[in-house]
Amino acid sequence: MRTTMMSQLAAGLSVPASVLSVLILACGAAASTGSSDVRAAAGPTKNAKAVALAPERIVLWAGAGSEAFLIDTPDAPTSPAARDNADMATAADPAPAPTPGYTITNTVLIKAANLGAAQPVLDAAKATAAPMASLSGWHIATAPSVRSAAALAAALRAGGAVEEAYVDIARPMPLRTPNDPSLSLQWHLQSLAPGTIDVNVVPAWNAGFTGTGITVAVVEDGYSTTHPDILSNYDAASSMAGSGLTGHGTSVAGLVAATGNNGLFGAGVAYGAKVSKLYRGSTSVDHVTAFGFRNDVNFIKTNSWGPFDNGLITYLTAAERDALAQAVATGRGGKGTVFCWAAGNGGVFDRLDYDPFASSRYVIAVGAVDNTGVRAYYNETGASMFIVAPSNADGIHPSIYTTTGTDTFGNGFGGTSATSPQVAGVIALMLQARPALTWRDVKHILVRTARWTDASSPGWRLNGAGRRISYDYGFGAVDAAAAVSLAQAWPLVQPEQSFATPLLNVATPIPNASTPGVTRTTLVGSFLNVETAELVLNVSHTAVGDLRVTLTSPSGTVSEFATPHPDPTDNYTGFVFTTARCWDERSNGVWTVSISDEQGPADSGTFNSWQLKIYGTTACPADWDGNGTIEPADIAAYVQQWVADVSGTTTRTNFDADPQITPADLAGFIQAWVAALNSGGC
Numbered sequence: 001m002r003t004t005m006m007s008q009l010a011a012g013l014s015v016p017a018s019v020l021s022v023l024i025l026a027c028g029a030a031a032s033t034g035s036s037d038v039r040a041a042a043g044p045t046k047n048a049k050a051v052a053l054a055p056e057r058i059v060l061w062a063g064a065g066s067e068a069f070l071i072d073t074p075d076a077p078t079s080p081a082a083r084d085n086a087d088m089a090t091a092a093d094p095a096p097a098p099t100p101g102y103t104i105t106n107t108v109l110i111k112a113a114n115l116g117a118a119q120p121v122l123d124a125a126k127a128t129a130a131p132m133a134s135l136s137g138w139h140i141a142t143a144p145s146v147r148s149a150a151a152l153a154a155a156l157r158a159g160g161a162v163e164e165a166y167v168d169i170a171r172p173m174p175l176r177t178p179n180d181p182s183l184s185l186q187w188h189l190q191s192l193a194p195g196t197i198d199v200n201v202v203p204a205w206n207a208g209f210t211g212t213g214i215t216v217a218v219v220e221d222g223y224s225t226t227h228p229d230i231l232s233n234y235d236a237a238s239s240m241a242g243s244g245l246t247g248h249g250t251s252v253a254g255l256v257a258a259t260g261n262n263g264l265f266g267a268g269v270a271y272g273a274k275v276s277k278l279y280r281g282s283t284s285v286d287h288v289t290a291f292g293f294r295n296d297v298n299f300i301k302t303n304s305w306g307p308f309d310n311g312l313i314t315y316l317t318a319a320e321r322d323a324l325a326q327a328v329a330t331g332r333g334g335k336g337t338v339f340c341w342a343a344g345n346g347g348v349f350d351r352l353d354y355d356p357f358a359s360s361r362y363v364i365a366v367g368a369v370d371n372t373g374v375r376a377y378y379n380e381t382g383a384s385m386f387i388v389a390p391s392n393a394d395g396i397h398p399s400i401y402t403t404t405g406t407d408t409f410g411n412g413f414g415g416t417s418a419t420s421p422q423v424a425g426v427i428a429l430m431l432q433a434r435p436a437l438t439w440r441d442v443k444h445i446l447v448r449t450a451r452w453t454d455a456s457s458p459g460w461r462l463n464g465a466g467r468r469i470s471y472d473y474g475f476g477a478v479d480a481a482a483a484v485s486l487a488q489a490w491p492l493v494q495p496e497q498s499f500a501t502p503l504l505n506v507a508t509p510i511p512n513a514s515t516p517g518v519t520r521t522t523l524v525g526s527f528l529n530v531e532t533a534e535l536v537l538n539v540s541h542t543a544v545g546d547l548r549v550t551l552t553s554p555s556g557t558v559s560e561f562a563t564p565h566p567d568p569t570d571n572y573t574g575f576v577f578t579t580a581r582c583w584d585e586r587s588n589g590v591w592t593v594s595i596s597d598e599q600g601p602a603d604s605g606t607f608n609s610w611q612l613k614i615y616g617t618t619a620c621p622a623d624w625d626g627n628g629t630i631e632p633a634d635i636a637a638y639v640q641q642w643v644a645d646v647s648g649t650t651t652r653t654n655f656d657a658d659p660q661i662t663p664a665d666l667a668g669f670i671q672a673w674v675a676a677l678n679s680g681g682c
Helices: 001-014 017-041 119-124 146-157 202-206 247-257 284-292 319-332 419-433 439-451 480-489 633-645 663-679
Strands: 056-061 068-070 077-082 099-111 129-132 138-142 164-170 215-219 274-279 300-303 338-342 364-367 386-391 400-404 408-413 497-500 504-510 518-524 528-540 548-553 558-562 572-579 591-598 605-618
Touching: 001 408, 056 146, 068 099, 099 146, 099 284, 099 319, 119 386, 129 558, 138 247, 146 164, 164 284, 202 480, 215 419, 247 274, 247 408, 247 419, 274 663, 284 319, 319 338, 338 419, 338 439, 364 419, 364 439, 386 419, 408 504, 419 439, 419 497, 439 480, 439 528, 439 548, 497 528, 504 518, 518 605, 528 548, 548 572, 558 572, 572 633, 591 605, 633 663
Parallel strands: 215 274, 215 300, 300 338, 338 364, 364 386
Antiparallel strands: 056 068, 068 077, 077 099, 099 138, 099 164, 129 138, 400 408, 497 605, 504 605, 518 591, 528 572, 528 605, 548 558, 548 591
């Protein structure tokens, strides 16, 4: 009888009976918990003893896969929780202890054009839903409890009425400030000692650029808006409501825009700019809200936070990724909000590539050098490292002097937390000098004006376009004066174009303790001037830390994304690795991905599939030297590279569907060159 009634009710609500059963059980548990709470409020019965319930293990969908949590009070609207790390156990090592510090909410994030088809499921769960104000195409549903939210997300995914649905989880997101001693004042702005480095901002100031008219959003846990060196530059109208205040946030805000020429303390890089206050929070709703908040007036957003610097991979949620994409597409009237991000303080034990925020193609990852221009010991390396700025190092080198507390300055700040706001300040000067710059123009200018620092470092390479690149330093150290100067004359970049392969199936076991492992190639026929490239990776493996992952461009530029390190996480599931190392190279030719397991036989896995995505601008195939003119020098440059490709391993001169470099490629180029010459260009 109960089964028949359930089927009839499900049919009436247009909900599968199995889905409805899950929802009713979850709501029933919440309801019974609520009634027992009422009884408890009346007082304990005779001889009753308080019993502390053990946390309940519940598996939640987390966007890129399932994660198990030990949840203290699953029938409450929110609950403290610890991540159950049983999935990180390997053949050689037991699972790490549960990771505390999480909060599970009763909020479900839903991606769908509309909720019409999902409404019966929402009604059955007694959940309310509304569109997300800061991100189109997404909705926020509120369920009665954590347990019912988990059931609702599962039911929505099972029913197929939405593209995505997951419970919003507040994950621990520490700030990035090391506890190193402070030694000096604002040397990062103007360092007069021989052999030292600064951001070279004084010439830009002297040229009249201080950031006037630009608001930089400080995405933090709050800061002192009444600090005497911040107060006059605080932009309340562009800020979120709230009274949060941290010394970390105050130091970051001062580095951007501490007031200059007021007789107090020091100055920010952009001392004429405004700073607004946004709250980073810890859930994806919090992050999405901050990323999308008032992008009409918040031109730049600086972020000195991220996942733990512990060498473990972390995923962006789909909503976070979409929010960043929308911000760069629609912010500043379509020119794009510019995101700066601290590259992380994990040193050699972590990589920027494992952090999905700082390594995203939508942001500028900022690393740290000491006052001599040498990599700070805590600075992470990575294929998406973009630029570096001065910060503290060990006790021999000075720390950063900036605002702190509610009314003072101090010289104890540092880490990559100090570098992101400095570059944000430089960008404020650039946007004052040239308001028409898009977020991609800003990146192009930083690439071209970065200074070659620590030239003796063996990690420097030249990519196929002749750009200096380094895993430690990106394109080099930021130079404010050069960036502002170039910004004023910079020819605006063409609209972004992209190329993506389909999902390429591999389905091949990865040999244990073996190199080179598994290698696959794909031929790209599209002609783009590359800005960034993404490798979307699917690997089944019991410990991804065993793996080395590289991508090689047709020009031979290698982007190493992962190296063997202690990370027992299972699988790469649609994990996005991003490289900026191929900047300004041509996209055409053979791209190669290689994965090897170099850590021994205990754990094993399979390379399942991959996808390559390339972003940049349309390249003229016949303009081989890239100077904008079709001329005989293009033929000479092409022939020289063709000879090098024939005798080497690069494939830059590939001009047909055959991945081999042959005379047919040479003939194809000459034919394209003649056609372009006769038509006046590409």
